Amino acid sequence: MESRRRMRSISVGTPGDDVSQELDRLIKLRGRDLRLRKVDQQNAVKIVNHLIESLLDFLKNNEDQPLFRDVSVLTSGSYYEMVKINKPNEFDIMLKLKVPRLEMAELEEYQGVFYNLKLLKYTREEIKHFLLEDERTVSATKIKAEMHRLVRKFISSHFKGKGWVVCRKLVNSPAVTLEFNNKEKEDDVMSVDIVPTLEVPQGWPQAARAGPNINNWLGKKCRRQIVSKAVYFVPKRPKGRTLTDNAKESWRISFSHIEKEMMQYHGNKKTCCESSSNKCCRKRCLQLLKCLIEGLKQRYPKELEPLCSYHGKTAFLHVLSDRVTDSLWSPSQLSVSFMNLFGYFERRALDGSLPHFFVCHHNLFSPPAFPKRALTFLTNALKEQRDLGLPVLKMPSPSAALVPDPDALVPDPDALVPDPDALVPDPDALIHPNPINDTDSIVAARSYVLVYIGLLVVIVCVGIGCAFQN
Numbered sequence: 001m002e003s004r005r006r007m008r009s010i011s012v013g014t015p016g017d018d019v020s021q022e023l024d025r026l027i028k029l030r031g032r033d034l035r036l037r038k039v040d041q042q043n044a045v046k047i048v049n050h051l052i053e054s055l056l057d058f059l060k061n062n063e064d065q066p067l068f069r070d071v072s073v074l075t076s077g078s079y080y081e082m083v084k085i086n087k088p089n090e091f092d093i094m095l096k097l098k099v100p101r102l103e104m105a106e107l108e109e110y111q112g113v114f115y116n117l118k119l120l121k122y123t124r125e126e127i128k129h130f131l132l133e134d135e136r137t138v139s140a141t142k143i144k145a146e147m148h149r150l151v152r153k154f155i156s157s158h159f160k161g162k163g164w165v166v167c168r169k170l171v172n173s174p175a176v177t178l179e180f181n182n183k184e185k186e187d188d189v190m191s192v193d194i195v196p197t198l199e200v201p202q203g204w205p206q207a208a209r210a211g212p213n214i215n216n217w218l219g220k221k222c223r224r225q226i227v228s229k230a231v232y233f234v235p236k237r238p239k240g241r242t243l244t245d246n247a248k249e250s251w252r253i254s255f256s257h258i259e260k261e262m263m264q265y266h267g268n269k270k271t272c273c274e275s276s277s278n279k280c281c282r283k284r285c286l287q288l289l290k291c292l293i294e295g296l297k298q299r300y301p302k303e304l305e306p307l308c309s310y311h312g313k314t315a316f317l318h319v320l321s322d323r324v325t326d327s328l329w330s331p332s333q334l335s336v337s338f339m340n341l342f343g344y345f346e347r348r349a350l351d352g353s354l355p356h357f358f359v360c361h362h363n364l365f366s367p368p369a370f371p372k373r374a375l376t377f378l379t380n381a382l383k384e385q386r387d388l389g390l391p392v393l394k395m396p397s398p399s400a401a402l403v404p405d406p407d408a409l410v411p412d413p414d415a416l417v418p419d420p421d422a423l424v425p426d427p428d429a430l431i432h433p434n435p436i437n438d439t440d441s442i443v444a445a446r447s448y449v450l451v452y453i454g455l456l457v458v459i460v461c462v463g464i465g466c467a468f469q470n
């Protein structure tokens with residue numbers, strides 16, 4: 001099989017960028033599938049928009065917590081960007097709370113990603129109900145708890161019996177998660193993450209000053225504009241069981257508004273994706289990588305628990321800042337571009353180093369957030385995906401019905417791995433990816449021989465029997 005795959009290899013791009021025909025077809029088909037998915041999302045967007053508008057209205061008029069009266073949706077208008085690929089109906093909404101000026105105090109052991117947020121001076125404003133004993137530090141847990149309580153109250157007063165439920169609070173998540181279950185269509189589930197957010201307008205923290213490296217890609221002017229923007233914080237604490245009191249009340253820095261903007265104006269030339277004649281495949285490549293990550297997580301939920309789509313997004317941004325020329329990303333180069341991104345992600349995993357795109361001293365692949373065992377597992381899983389022609393991209397998706405011909409996703413039945421279940425989710429199996437299939441074929445060959453011998457014996461016996469009768 002291996003030699004055949006190599007024989008069919010064609011060069012689709014720059015020298016060295018060999019992508020086999022099957023792989024090229026698979027990547028393109030999956031890309032098309034992702035484009036169709038967007039149409040399906042429109043109904044969900046309508047329902048979510050209605051929910052969020054009602055929630056904002058409820059908060060504005062709420063009697064019990066004045067701090068939450070003055071919230072605004074951050075990055076409004078695009079809050080239905082695809083968060084997850086395999087579950088297109090998951091939404092992320094950041095609600096910005098209005099607070100007096102804050103200062104950031106970095107928690108040193110987390111290399112610039114977690115902070116305590118303090119008021120510059122004592123205040124009598126509404127934030128005073130959400131401070132710690134020092135009357136200066138904003139409590140992440142108190143803000144999160146209040147957000148949760150208000151959303152719960154909102155659902156029971158405005159959306160009771162209409163399918164929305166508030167999920168259990170998770171200690172490591174900054175969000176209040178709402179789930180919608182459609183009674184008519186049971187598999188039609190939708191979820192919305194509502195994340196309270198604080199803004200710190202006065203410049204980026206020291207740890208983020210060096211990044212991001214976008215001079216060659218978006219230009220120096222764009223970099224200056226980006227760095228002059230405010231940064232945001234969400235109530236998320238670091239992972240781990242033995243956290244200090246400071247860490248328990250910490251906030252995680254978020255650049256999602258800037259990431260979103262960079263994705264929107266992503267070209268080296270301002271004209272990229274402005275018209276159909278200069279479309280590029282950058283966004284599609286990111287979607288494919290997210291798809292691959294989700295697929296791996298679905299297959300190995302325990303082993304790859306620390307992996308998330310942000311690892312993919314980070315790798316993607318690094319590749320964009322290095323592979324800057326728009327023509328390299330033309331739609332016809334989808335497979336080459338994606339394999340380039342995949343290769344980068346693979347190398348980062350192998351090196352155990354994936355620097356945060358903005359806080360470059362922070363390694364997203366370092367323990368305890370990403371334990372060594374999980375990283376080894378990821379490295380093996382990625383290698384396996386490469387060796388077997390990315391079988392995880394062939395997984396049936398929830399909206400598979402939208403794809404005109406699902407079989408078309410499997411271009412050549414015996415060229416790729418016939419049975420995805422043959423991938424056994426334990427690390428040893430990853431080293432010898434396909435023992436089961438090999439054994440099966442040996443057993444099958446042996447049984448054919450046995451059947452032939454059996455038939456021969458029967459014929460000879462019948463022949464002898466006839467001769468004796470005569």
Ligand SMILES: [Zn+2]
Nearest residue numbers: 272273279280
């Ligand atoms: Zn473009």
